[in-house]
Amino acid sequence: MKLIYELSVSGRSGVRIPVSDVPKAAPLPQSLRRAEPAALPEVAELDLVRHFTGLSRRNYSVDTNFYPLGSCTMKYNAKVMENAGSLFADSHPVLALLPGGPEKVQGPLSLIHGLEQQLAEITGMDEVTTQPLAGAHGEMTGIMVIAAYHKARGQNRRYVIVPDSSHGTNPASAAMAGYEIVTIPTAPYGDMDLDAFRAAMNDQVAAVMMTCPNTLGIFNPHIAEICEIAHQAGALVYYDGANLNAILGKVRPGDVGFDVIHVNLHKTFGTPHGGGGPGSGPVGVKSHLIPYLPTPRVVKGADGTFGVEAHPEGIGRVSDFFGNFAIMARAFAYITMLGREGLIEVSEQAVLNANYMMARLKEEYELPFDITCMHECVFSASRQLKDGVHAIDIAKYLIDRGFHPPTVYFPLNVKEAIMIEPTETESKQTMDSFIAVMLEAAEVARTRPEELHDAPVTTPVGRLDETRAARALQVCCEL
């Protein structure tokens, strides 16, 4: 497809601007004006509509078919959540900061407070802030809270421990919060090596960041012990909530011993991914960390009305206002609609689907950790590799057969990893049709491996030259 700039015709216009009802003002001084208008596209509304409709049709999405992307929780979100999220379009957050303002925005303030309470109950934490704007942002916020806690105790700890199977955001976030990273290898049981962990632990460790179930879909049986070891050394334990979808109503990180958690609303709680965002990454903490949470804080007064306060000892502001509110509204709607039993069903069905997938595919695909999984399972294409077929080839074949590929080459500690997360919203039939294609791919790999190297052939473009992209660095359509 052409670029929108390639559709542009000088003098064409799209949406009409309102006519002015005030006099034309004296112009801004020349020295303060831009030399010429920004060279934006000049297209009609219809050009726009066809262009973006056409682009949309070049996307795979949950609404078109199964999206079994491990570690991403690409569930279906009921359409009513979109309606719920759009109800507050014209509500200005600065109203809440004006004198007398909070009483004008009791609806959104009560929603934020309600969501924070829901998330606290779900995670077993004592207070939640909804300000972080994404999962990684939540991680950084959580680690900043931990840093403030240690600092308030006069301690200047230097290290954060992460297992090597962690999401890349964990070490990156801790680094942005000012820490040095200690990485612990994975032991044969599928999660962090306990001896290496013990050896790494000392009074310079500020925090341990754990994902549980981890990126292999394994619930670490030593998780309580890990928390204890950390706490004994004065370190705090951080729970990466990316995989929370597996344990709703079953385990609460707060009960297990975690001090801090972030939750990816855009994974577990009813908000779609938007091609890469927006997300929302609320952070929950135990009571000893509440003073260090960011500002603003939404509070419920004795009279039942809601107000806005600062956390005077806290880490300050991590985002401009109250977080990605419309995403939070979707999450609040999701939790409210599903309710207690519905949320438990989510995790039960997510885990059932993942184990069914694992059981059906393990005949043909190597399963490095053959134990009951939680919400996702990780295979390796190591058998197929003997025929020269890589995980990426299987992935691309799936595209030709109408499915989005699973996550491949992650987690890094499994060779030729193929990571499948079906989520609870997929039916057995959908999984069965996916499984059939996966088994077919294994068959093709055995019998006609070369066919897999050319895939995909049904898409608007074939495999793209990423090296060229990184070398040419054409990232902006030239004037």
Place this chain on the structure above:
Amino acid sequence: MKLIYELSVSGRSGVRIPVSDVPKAAPLPQSLRRAEPAALPEVAELDLVRHFTGLSRRNYSVDTNFYPLGSCTMKYNAKVMENAGSLFADSHPVLALLPGGPEKVQGPLSLIHGLEQQLAEITGMDEVTTQPLAGAHGEMTGIMVIAAYHKARGQNRRYVIVPDSSHGTNPASAAMAGYEIVTIPTAPYGDMDLDAFRAAMNDQVAAVMMTCPNTLGIFNPHIAEICEIAHQAGALVYYDGANLNAILGKVRPGDVGFDVIHVNLHKTFGTPHGGGGPGSGPVGVKSHLIPYLPTPRVVKGADGTFGVEAHPEGIGRVSDFFGNFAIMARAFAYITMLGREGLIEVSEQAVLNANYMMARLKEEYELPFDITCMHECVFSASRQLKDGVHAIDIAKYLIDRGFHPPTVYFPLNVKEAIMIEPTETESKQTMDSFIAVMLEAAEVARTRPEELHDAPVTTPVGRLDETRAARALQVCCEL
């Protein structure tokens, strides 16, 4: 794609029904209950979403590309009209019929009245009713009004005259209104043969139905004379507004001498076609016909408020309430947004585009009436027929090349007709790319005609067996 019924799994459910807050009632007597639940699909919301998203992607539409369907005015309608149309979702029309009700629904009543006034000004008529639900329904309503007029004069006229180039709805609507049809052939100038018309005219003729510009895109130079001849014989003249898009601000049927008009809101006035509807077909009349308009009538009181009345001598109710209101809201929005100059521009650009199309294509395609056209132009594939290529073959080739075909085989009085209406919302570029493909089709017809017989090959299905469909009559998915 599978049928929704083929996705159904016993026991699966989609949207949840609200929980009852009242006691369970004693059951309806068995004899009044259905024996078993209707065998509707049992699918999850996600199944629905993928099914209908998938189906939508099997449709060509204005939003995907150019839709040059002659006689259909497939223009682009700005998205804001959709927003405007959806604002009244929970407004119950029966409110307007309750004592004290009209004051609760002044918004919609004022909109109906406003639209009626806009349309009266645009068409040059004295009063408009918005009740008819589609163009053909408007035609029938208009002819019923004419019948009531004659009856009130003690006349029982039997005939309605239509030219052979008319839309099929014209004779069908007049027949449903109880008339016998007299069809007049087309003369070489491209519209109704005047001598034959004069010969057919007598005091048993109730009405003459004209489309102007007609389906050949020709503005009849004798149209005023036709009105006069009819009026002299005591007949009324009906204007089929299907092609109104050509003459906004240029000609008003009321000024020309027409007594009745219907307007297709879904063609000219900003409302999309919906895969075949809903439409809306308001009818405008001159003052002598006002008493015979249908009930209810929205009136503006001396105090500026709006009320609902009956037309005591009128033809009664032609639809249940106030017509397809949300379609009318779009039309009101369209007229209000474009305004006087905008509407004139619509017709000017529609006519310019059609003439440009005609000028570019007439080298390769036979043009039976080579004069300045209005909003559409009609070619014939007669040259291509020499190579065994029919209009339908060219149409199907266009589909493979990404365009919707023009209307083919209509009007009936042009052999192998290819009828193109670009509308004012298409740009020169879009037309140029369509023209390129049309010229290419002519080239293929000359050089490799057999290729055209297999088209389309890029669609989910090829040419379908219509005979088999009519013979098998499988119109309902069997239980």
Place this chain on the structure above:
Amino acid sequence: MGYCPNTPDEIREMLAVIGVGSVEELFSAIPDKLRAKSFDLPAGLSEFELMRIMKEKAAASGQEITNFIGGGLYDHIVPAVVDHLSGRAEFYTAYTPYQPECAQGTLQALYEYQSSICRLTGMEVSNASLYDGGTALAEAALMALRITGRNSIVVDASVNPFHREVVQGYLHSLSAHSEVIAPDGCEPAMDRLMAAITDETAAVIVQNPNFFGSVTDFTELAKKAHQHGALLVVGSYPVALGLIKTPGEMGADIVVGDGQSLGNPLSFGGPYFGFITTTKQYIRNIPGRIIGETVDKLGRRGYVLTLQAREQHIKRHKATSNICSNQSLCALRGLIFMSALGKEGLSELAALNYDKSEYAKSVFSGIKGVTVANRGATFNEFTLTLARPAAEVVEKLLTQGIAAGLPLAPYYEGRDKELVVTVTEKRTKAEIERLAGLLEGAL
């Protein structure tokens, strides 16, 4: 004005290709004396100014009122998924599917719609939609005239009077005769209906539930009609069909109704859709479009408009109807609604309407000066007889934000104190009790 895309440069290029000097020249075929004498409309607005006006009108449209009114249109839930899917631009900006290869989306959906509406009504064949409930009933009457070759219709007066009025106009145009049979209180006068059927009768038209809310079994009436070679036409309410006996089970020949309650918002009167179903033997007599299944050369299943020879664009004045544009998009909404609720969901929805209405009946009948007028069963509507003129009570309660019901008086002479009350699943117990309190106060 910015609405049409061509720029002045492009317009100049196009005029040069055409060979004229100005756009105005293209209109020179129109004689000067025929030019518009006026075109007095205000200047245009931007979309933002427009929406300000539209929102003002919407703010004065009674959407805040608690509805206990029906009259053939019902305040039902519309699942969010209906808007989202029917709002796909590929559906709503497509034309009638005359080119089936690039319209399989619309065609298959309408085939599924036909299937669903058949199953709902218990009938064998359906078209792809008509305009609304009233015109569908009129088309059914005309269809019965065509099938039987007769010229006379018997109509139960407890059929929705708005619909009857539309039927009347259609029949009058064709000089057909109709006999209207007064009801027996709130129930159809079965004896009189039976007695009215003769060998000249093309059809007898009834509605279930009727305008007063009463539910009736018309099986015997169907038998009687068939004995005389007449057809039974039943007007029906789709949500009620989640619970009540289907016209198909009663032996109906033609079933019609308004599809509004299937996922179409009230929108001050439309658009909705009319539906019509019948038995296989009458398929060629149905008005409007029909979608049929077939295959292409490679044997791939596909859908087309079929039996087009009945239609106006082919048959012109001999067509089964003049209908061209129908209500496809609304029928699509109906299909999505029926599929979203599904087999069990529609039954549950109907049961909920019934339960709420029965609860309301029990509460209202405890009020002094209020009695329930229906002798037999009702679905989600019923008729109350009040101690005062119903119009006065309704007018008073309307000022308190509640539309208490539809007074019968304008439609049934002498029934001044009667009021049809509608209670859908959307009405809460609290709202029902609030109405009860206000009713009590108003009597």
Place this chain on the structure above:
Amino acid sequence: MGYCPNTPDEIREMLAVIGVGSVEELFSAIPDKLRAKSFDLPAGLSEFELMRIMKEKAAASGQEITNFIGGGLYDHIVPAVVDHLSGRAEFYTAYTPYQPECAQGTLQALYEYQSSICRLTGMEVSNASLYDGGTALAEAALMALRITGRNSIVVDASVNPFHREVVQGYLHSLSAHSEVIAPDGCEPAMDRLMAAITDETAAVIVQNPNFFGSVTDFTELAKKAHQHGALLVVGSYPVALGLIKTPGEMGADIVVGDGQSLGNPLSFGGPYFGFITTTKQYIRNIPGRIIGETVDKLGRRGYVLTLQAREQHIKRHKATSNICSNQSLCALRGLIFMSALGKEGLSELAALNYDKSEYAKSVFSGIKGVTVANRGATFNEFTLTLARPAAEVVEKLLTQGIAAGLPLAPYYEGRDKELVVTVTEKRTKAEIERLAGLLEGAL
């Protein structure tokens, strides 16, 4: 509960394949003592009951208030086409485009976004979005630290205080130093800013227009910064860039801002998007995703995530940032907005904001007890000095449905009587005059 699709039969079949007896068995790896001690949430609701709750909250969200407030977020028009196109499910239910062959829609759109935001800011390269204005400014500061290898930032205090607070947190975490330079009334104190730049300075951060609404040319400051090997970081307001001199023209090295005003509704605080643009030489230092153009084997043009080696999923703790999910869908809205208005439209929109604001200034400055505090030019915001504490006036006017402006006091000590007033294109002349009347009455 009906939310998950599998039926009891299917669940049984799946358990059999897995070889366990119950779903609960699948959780047996979790020690009993770790099981949830509580999960005290209410029962679920249907979507209709849910929407009733949500609409109640929305009804109490101040959407009826006439906004003369900004604070970095602006009440601008959002063309209908933005919602319709960004609402295409294929956009909003897709994931990050890791598999480019089936994500060309998102990828090409983000490439177009990068191009548009570069043109708007007058810079050469952009990433595919950050979270919001404040975090974008913080990322810009960190980027400057990386590029220069220095540890100190100079910040103009007339930069949005909300943004500054975010920057402060990020810098504090990394033990970087920042020096805040007090403004000169409503204008940046150019002398003090110049003086604060040393050979240790990584960057000087300014904003244009600044928090008080003043518009400034920072060309000389850029030169000064560059003389010291420091970068100029400019916070900008996209709609203003339709009119005012671009950071690129001034010689800025990094430009950031909040994209809210480009087609994203206020929504009580988000989601919006942050943007960041820079010059080609610094492309490898940008945080977050970048889309690049390339070709496939057949030479077909396509788009991919590029320079991923900077990012956290590859580089882990050595990444340029921890950002993973960004605000793609909001950036898409920004692109559609910029394309819908286009070259002339954005200029017109900016001019309209300027004209309305100038008109408001002229009206307000005629009120006794009101003076305009800005000495120089402003865009669509300006600062008033009132005869009474601004907080009192704002609180009073809020009860009359008007948010008169943002009092400076909480953010700038001692400026109790000052009020920043915002006038966008959506404010009508009548609304401006109404505010003038109310202001007059409140003083």
